[in-house]
Amino acid sequence: xxxxxxxxxxxxxxxxxxxxxxxxxxxxxxxxxxxxxxxxxxxxxxxxxxxxxxxxxxxxxxxxxxxxxxxxxxxxxxxxxxxxxxxxxxxxxxxxxxxxxxxxxxxxxxxxxxxxxxxxxxxxxxxxxxxxxxxxxxxxxxxxxxxxxxxxxxxxxxxxxxxxxxxxxxxxxxxxxxxxxxxxxxxxxxxxxxxxxxxxxxxxxxxxxxxxxxxxxxxxxxxxxxxxxxxxxxxxxxxxxxxxxxxxxxxxxxxxxxxxxxxxxxxxxxxxxxxxxxxxxxxxxxxxxxxxxxxxxxxxxxxxxxxxxxxxxxxxxxxxxxxxxxx
Amino acid sequence: xxxxxxxxxxxxxxxxxxxxxxxxxxxxxxxxxxxxxxxxxxxxxxxxxxxxxxxxxxxxxxxxxxxxxxxxxxxxxxxxxxxxxxxxxxxxxxxxxxxxxxxxxxxxxxxxxxxxxxxxxxxxxxxxxxxxxxxxxxxxxxxxxxxxxxxxxxxxxxxxxxxxxxxxxxxxxxxxxxxxxxxxxxxxxxxxxxxxxxxxxxxxxxxxxxxxxxxxxxxxxxxxxxxxxxxxxxxxxxxxxxxxxxxxxxxxxxxxxxxxxxxxxxxxxxxxxxxxxxxxxxxxxxxxxxxxxxxxxxxxxxxxxxxxxxxxxxxxxxxxxxxxxxx
Numbered sequence: 001x002x003x004x005x006x007x008x009x010x011x012x013x014x015x016x017x018x019x020x021x022x023x024x025x026x027x028x029x030x031x032x033x034x035x036x037x038x039x040x041x042x043x044x045x046x047x048x049x050x051x052x053x054x055x056x057x058x059x060x061x062x063x064x065x066x067x068x069x070x071x072x073x074x075x076x077x078x079x080x081x082x083x084x085x086x087x088x089x090x091x092x093x094x095x096x097x098x099x100x101x102x103x104x105x106x107x108x109x110x111x112x113x114x115x116x117x118x119x120x121x122x123x124x125x126x127x128x129x130x131x132x133x134x135x136x137x138x139x140x141x142x143x144x145x146x147x148x149x150x151x152x153x154x155x156x157x158x159x160x161x162x163x164x165x166x167x168x169x170x171x172x173x174x175x176x177x178x179x180x181x182x183x184x185x186x187x188x189x190x191x192x193x194x195x196x197x198x199x200x201x202x203x204x205x206x207x208x209x210x211x212x213x214x215x216x217x218x219x220x221x222x223x224x225x226x227x228x229x230x231x232x233x234x235x236x237x238x239x240x241x242x243x244x245x246x247x248x249x250x251x252x253x254x255x256x257x258x259x260x261x262x263x264x265x266x267x268x269x270x271x272x273x274x275x276x277x278x279x280x281x282x283x284x285x286x287x288x289x290x291x292x293x294x295x296x297x298x299x300x301x302x303x304x305x306x307x308x309x310x311x312x313x314x315x316x317x318x319x320x321x322x323x324x325x326x327x
Numbered sequence: 328x329x330x331x332x333x334x335x336x337x338x339x340x341x342x343x344x345x346x347x348x349x350x351x352x353x354x355x356x357x358x359x360x361x362x363x364x365x366x367x368x369x370x371x372x373x374x375x376x377x378x379x380x381x382x383x384x385x386x387x388x389x390x391x392x393x394x395x396x397x398x399x400x401x402x403x404x405x406x407x408x409x410x411x412x413x414x415x416x417x418x419x420x421x422x423x424x425x426x427x428x429x430x431x432x433x434x435x436x437x438x439x440x441x442x443x444x445x446x447x448x449x450x451x452x453x454x455x456x457x458x459x460x461x462x463x464x465x466x467x468x469x470x471x472x473x474x475x476x477x478x479x480x481x482x483x484x485x486x487x488x489x490x491x492x493x494x495x496x497x498x499x500x501x502x503x504x505x506x507x508x509x510x511x512x513x514x515x516x517x518x519x520x521x522x523x524x525x526x527x528x529x530x531x532x533x534x535x536x537x538x539x540x541x542x543x544x545x546x547x548x549x550x551x552x553x554x555x556x557x558x559x560x561x562x563x564x565x566x567x568x569x570x571x572x573x574x575x576x577x578x579x580x581x582x583x584x585x586x587x588x589x590x591x592x593x594x595x596x597x598x599x600x601x602x603x604x605x606x607x608x609x610x611x612x613x614x615x616x617x618x619x620x621x622x623x624x625x626x627x628x629x630x631x632x633x634x635x636x637x638x639x640x641x642x643x644x645x646x647x648x649x650x651x652x653x654x
Contacts, residue, residue, distance in 0.1 A: 143493065155594065159486060166470065166596020167631070175627040176590040180506050180582070189625060255507070263503040264594055267482065269493025298516060300502040304494070 013069055014326040015060050015077035015117075018124060018318030019043070019052070021097035021151030021200070022231060022278065025319040026059035028067035028074065033135055033320065037066025043098065045228070049105035052098055057114035072116030078325030079119060080127035080318045081107065082152075084169070087121045096186065097151050097200065120325035124148075125171055127321030128311070129156025130163055132274045135320060136312035141272040145264055146311075147173060148277035149257065150232070152186070153194040155264070174198065176260045196256035199279060202249045203230040209245050216245035232282035253279075254287065258294020261308075266300045276311030284310060340396055341653040342387050342404035342444075345451060345645030346370070346379070348424035348478030348527070349558060349605065352646040353386035355394040355401065360462055360647065364393025370425065372555070376432035379425055384441035399443030405652030406446060407454035407645045408434065409479075411496070414448045423513065424478050424527065447652035451475075452498055454648030455638075456483025457490055459601045462647060463639035468599040472591055473638075474500060475604035476584060477559070479513070480521040482591070501525065503587040523583035526606060529576045530557040536572050543572035559609035580606075581614065585621020588635075593627045603638030611637060 013036065018025040020043060028037040039062035044051045056079070057071075064071045071077070083095030090108025095101040108119040129138075129146030138144040138158065146156035155173030157164040164170055174194035175187060182191030186200050195201050206218050218238050222230055225237075238246035261273055275288055292308045299305055311317050340363065345352040347370060355364040366389035371378045383406070384398075391398045398404070410422025417435025422428040435446040456465075456473030465471040465485065473483035482500030484491040491497055501521035502514060509518030513527050522528050533545050545565050549557055552564075565573035588600055602615055619635045626632055638644050 169628040170596035172593040172627040266499040269497035300499040301496040
C-alpha cells in the first residue's frame with residue numbers, strides 16, 4: 001500500500017466528548033490538536049443513560065458538521081465520562097450526577113451505533129488531567145495533581161509522566177475527609193471536601209438556607225437567566241452582587257479546597273497542581289490565588305510549595321483530553 | 328580475579344540502623360536477609376545530633392559484635408532517619424522528634440568516621456515501607472501505602488512497584504488534615520492526623536488532662552517502669568487497666584487513622600495498606616481490625632477496600648529496610 005493509501009485509511013480527524021453534570025462539550029480536532037468544530041449541549045436532567053447518549057451523539061454530530069465531516073469519517077471519538085468507567089467493557093455505572101445512571105450502561109456501544117465510528121471511554125477527570133499534562137498548564141512538569149472544581153470535586157494524577165489510576169478508582173480528592181463528622185456530602189458520607197466545595201452540595205446548602213428564611217438572590221438570578229440549577233455563572237453573578245449566602249459558601253469552598261489540596265500534596269509532593277472545572281475556570285486567577293493562600297498554612301513542606309496553576313485549556317480540557325484517548 | 332577473590336572483596340554482611348524518636352534499632356544481616364546480630368538502644372533525649380550519632384554507632388557496633396564482625400568489615404551500613412534526609416549529601420535536618428536537630432547535620436560522615444564503612448541514608452518510613460514491600464506483608468502487591476503509627480504518624484508509598492518520593496518529601500500522611508481548625512499538632516499546625524494519633528501528641532494531651540485534674544494512671548505506670556515517656560508498652564498497660572484517658576485517646580487515634588487512611592486510599596486507590604510503627608506493631612491484630620472498621624465508612628469505592636495488613640517485619644522493619652539501602 002502506498003504512503004498516501006495509509007494516510008487515506010487513517011483519517012486525521014478525531015472527536016472528543018466531555019460529559020459533565022451540567023453540559024456536554026464536543027469537539028473535532030486535527031492532528032495538531034486544533035479545534036475544527038465544536039458544540040455544547042445541556043446534559044439532560046431527566047430520563048436515563050440512553051437519553052444522555054443521544055444528547056452526546058447530537059453534540060458530536062454538530063461539532064463534526066462544524067468541521068465539515070460526517071461522524072463516521074472520524075478516526076474515532078473519545079469520551080470523558082463521570083462515574084465508574086470500564087474502558088475495556090465500554091460501560092459506565094454509578095454516574096451519580098446524571099439522571100437514572102446507577103446500573104452499568106453500554107455507552108461505547110450506544111455511541112458507536114449512533115455515530116458509526118469507534119469509541120474510546122475514559123474517566124472525565126483523568127482525561128482532563130492528561131490534557132493539561134500533555135497540552136496545557138502541566139506541560140513543564142512530570143508530576144501533577146489535577147483538581148476539577150465543578151458540580152463535584154474531581155481529581156486526576158500524573159506521576160513521573162504517567163497517569164496514575166490505582167486499581168481504576170484513584171483521584172477521588174473530592175472525598176478527602178476534611179472535617180470528621182462534618183457536612184453531609186452528595187456521596188452520602190460526611191465531611192468530604194466535596195460536601196463544602198462541590199456546586200451540587202453548595203446548591204443544596206443554599207436551598208436549605210433559603211427555605212429557612214435566609215435571604216439570597218441565588219435562585220432569583222437563576223430564574224432570571226432561565227436556569228433550573230445554580231450554574232458557575234449564577235454563582236459568579238451572586239458574588240458580584242455581594243450576596244451573603246453565595247459569599248459565605250464560596251469562602252468555605254475555597255478554604256476546603258486549600259485544605260484538601262494541601263493534604264494531597266503532603267502525601268504525594270507533586271510538582272504542580274492544576275485547577276480546572278466549571279467553577280475553577282469561571283472564577284480564574286483571583287480564586288487560584290485564594291486557594292493557594294488557603295493551602296499554604298496546611299503544607300508540611302511549606303518552604304517548597306508546588307506550582308498551582310489554572311487549567312490552560314479552560315472549558316475544553318475535558319474534550320481535548322477525550323480526543324487523546326483515540327489512538 | 329578469581330570468583331573467590333570477588334567474594335572476598337565484596338563482604339556479604341551489611342548493617343542497618345533504624346533511628347526512631349524513642350529507640351535506635353541496629354541489625355547486621357547476611358545476603359539472605361537473616362539477622363546475625365542486633366541491638367536496641369534508647370534514643371538520647373538530650374544533647375544534639377552528634378550525641379545521637381554516637382548512640383547509633385554504639386548500637387551498630389554491638390550488633391556487629393553479635394554477628395562476630397567489626398563494623399569496618401561490613402559492606403556498608405544503611406540508615407533510616409526521621410526528618411528531612413538528603414541522601415546524596417549525607418545530611419539530615421529538621422528531625423523534630425530528636426534533641427536539638429533542626430539545622431543540617433552530616434550524619435553519613437559522622438557514622439562513616441565512627442564505623443569505618445560506607446553509609447547510605449534514607450528516610451525512615453520510606454525504608455520501612457520498602458522493607459515491607461520487598462520482604463514483608465506487601466510482597467503480594469504492586470502498590471502499597473505504609474502507615475507507621477508511633478511517636479509521629481509517618482507514611483511511605485510504593486506505586487507500581489517503585490517507591491514514590493515526589494520531590495523528596497512525599498508520604499506525610501500524618502499531616503493529612505482530618506479536622507479543619509482541630510487539635511494542635513506537634514508540627515505547629517492544626518487538625519492533622521498526627522495531632523490525634525501520634526504518641527507524642529497523645530502524651531502531651533494526656534499530660535494536659537492530668538494537669539487539669541483528670542485521673543489517669545499513665546504517668547504512674549511510666550514512673551513504675553522507669554520511663555520518662557509514655558512508650559507503646561505504657562499505653563498498652565494503661566488500656567489493660569481500663570484507664571479512661573488512655574482509652575479515650577487511643578479510641579480517637581484509631582478513628583483518626585481510619586479517616587486519614589481512607590482519604591489517602593480515595594486519592595491513590597492502592598492495593599494494600601501496611602500498618603507498622605511502635606504502636607501499630609505493639610497493638611497488633613485487634614487494632615488493625617479496628618482501624619479497618621474506622622476506615623470503611625469513609626472509603627469512596629467502598630465495595631472494593633484495599634487489603635489492610637500488619638507490618639510483617641514488626642519492630643525490625645525499619646532496620647531491615649535500612650540494610651536494603653546498601654547496594
